[in-house]
Amino acid sequence: MNSKSNFYFPVPGILESGRVQLTPFSTSAHANLFIEQSLLYPQIFDYLPFGPFKDTNDFIDSFIATRIDPDPGYILFAVWDKTKSNGAEGNGAFAGLIGLINTSKVNLSTEIGCVMILPPFQRTHVTSNAVGLLLKYALNLPAVQPGALGLRRVVWQANVMNAASIRTAERMQFRREGTLRWDRLLPEHKSHLGAGNGKKVRDGDPRSACVGRDTALLGLCWDDWEDGARDKVEAIIGRLR
Template structure:
């Protein structure tokens, strides 16, 4: 059973909800979001083809959050809620998060990027990444964390993910061979991209333009 007690996201930076007119990013809480996420994705195992894990049930996914994410203060996952949909309660449109966050190096990595099938090829993915970038790279005076570097990793064969990063202004750095050990593959390489504070001075406008588009 999913624990319904008050939930501590246990992240190394102060956490708040992020939103614009289209989306709200709210810290993922298994007791609140796991069931809706599972119902939206349970028949679509292909969304995990480029992930090192594949949950087998709602409880299995909740355990992944509770064992891989919550105990690790460098990792945070948001539920992506679509405010543009009709209805009182915005539906869950996906997940997005930060990995390897470091207050010492003022850096983090975008990860856990999953858009549920009904919201793919819409405004959701671009706006979710954009909201997270603004939070990470905007200075504290504008409500951001003032990070110096945001990293983005993609499997080299995930063309759609790599194109999305490039459209948003991430710079390709390298393909890191044998980047991680995973049970589902003998070899797992990663294409590494970054967006840094000096890129952001002009890159922010580019991201905002992309967010205003439909896709």
């Protein structure tokens, strides 16, 4: 199903909890499914530096083929809510996408990113379970969880204006480490969304139509994980409501 095969580390066929399942993203199986839903909810891209996409071809050509597939530090997963009616793969309702990005095999680090949970599944168990499953996959040692990577650090970056994303990260035991000022600029078509840092650029700026983004940087490291964060994440995943 033309799933990505060049990720730095072995990718499990399934990561799952009692209520959520993650499966590696496949263009043939998931691209149309994601675009059909994301066209209904373009707001999921408001704080992201990419999207919305006009159709499946745009999504594949401008995102998957250029940003995800060529980079061995990136891997996407389809997110399924097992508590809902069967979806396209019979493993629950399709709830969105999530990924590991900026992965470093040398430094044993990765980042949870490309978090695109569809609005009907937001403020439910879906996001916390999906994030928790990736944390366990990244930070557990293989002796604790077969197939886990035993990494030392997981990063979470969020637009400082995206308070919900920062709250999610902190709930999942990430620690705020700082703010990256003027970290990046947003595409011109997002300048009206209130996602910028609210600061004017100087006269003569070569891309003055693009607002700047300040980025909140959060991290969760192996010693945090071993010193209680894993237990708290497991408790969140294990809740029935």
